[in-house]
Amino acid sequence: MNYLKHLNAIFEKFRKDSRPNSTHLSLYFALLHLWNLHRFPGMFFLHRQDVMDLAKIGSKTTYHQCIKDLHHWGYMHYAPSHNPLKGSRVRMFDFGTSSGQVPDKQQTSDEQAVVPLINNNKPLLNTNKQGNSPSFENLEKYFETQGSDLREAKKFFDYYQKAGWRTKAGTPVKNWKQLVRAWLHKNANVYAVSENRDNLYTTKNKNYGKPL
Known part of the structure; x- marks a missing residue:
């Protein structure tokens, strides 16, 4: 996962796509931040309130609509959970690669991934x-x-x-x-x-x- 390549690719993708608005972008980059914190796994769990706080979204209806839009438009894969203790599943796509998909196994390359700093x-x-x-x-x-x-x-x-x-x-x-x-x-x-x-x-x- 090359973070800079992914950022350049996703910005270009958003630029060409007329459907997303500022709330969609805010939500996507909140998910990208969580993906980074989890060290870019193929799939990870999230809780709605955590993402809403990061994306500065105050309405549950707006949150659900935007995350479903991102899912249907192919920006990520969203699998909602009806168990409040389990959390929903999210699979982010790596747009810095030719396939745009993230393999389940940990990637090995000479490129250094960007991770949180201390x-x-x-x-x-x-x-x-x-x-x-x-x-x-x-x-x-x-x-x-x-x-x-x-x-x-x-x-x-x-x-x-x-x-x-x-x-x-x-x-x-x-x-x-x-x-x-x-x-x-x-x-x-x-x-x-x-x-x-x-x-x-x-x-x-x-x-x-x-x-x-």
Whole structure:
């Protein structure tokens, strides 16, 4: 995936196409940003509200109409989900290639993909030398096996993505599955404490029989 070639090709495609309006373009580039964050997989999951916030679209009707238009016009493939915990599937097309399609398997080439940057303007892919950071697809599947959902997987992914896939001690992540289990265990404990807390508990012994 060559990001610059894709941008040049998509701008030219939009220039020649009279159907898309500014909302279509805003939505497309929000999807392109998410595709970049997920490291350009053949397919990824999304949640409507996340995309609407990125694209600055305030109406659900407008969002659904625009994403269906982009799908029918051949800019991407959209598979809606009726499960709020699962999210809809999106397959983006690489217009920087002759075929315009993205293979399911990870591409190998000498071209460097553009990825989100962290401190010191170093590519995120180079910050973790041990190379054991998972793809979002594999991470989402593992969260499912642990009985969790996509939103929790996204929180985990975003957290360690920003940290360069390093622990709080600054060491590279060696076992991300172990981190997932610890993450879910910690959140489960926080939830349990919140659910079981006695909000009427007090350390003072008051006599409520006395008049005010």
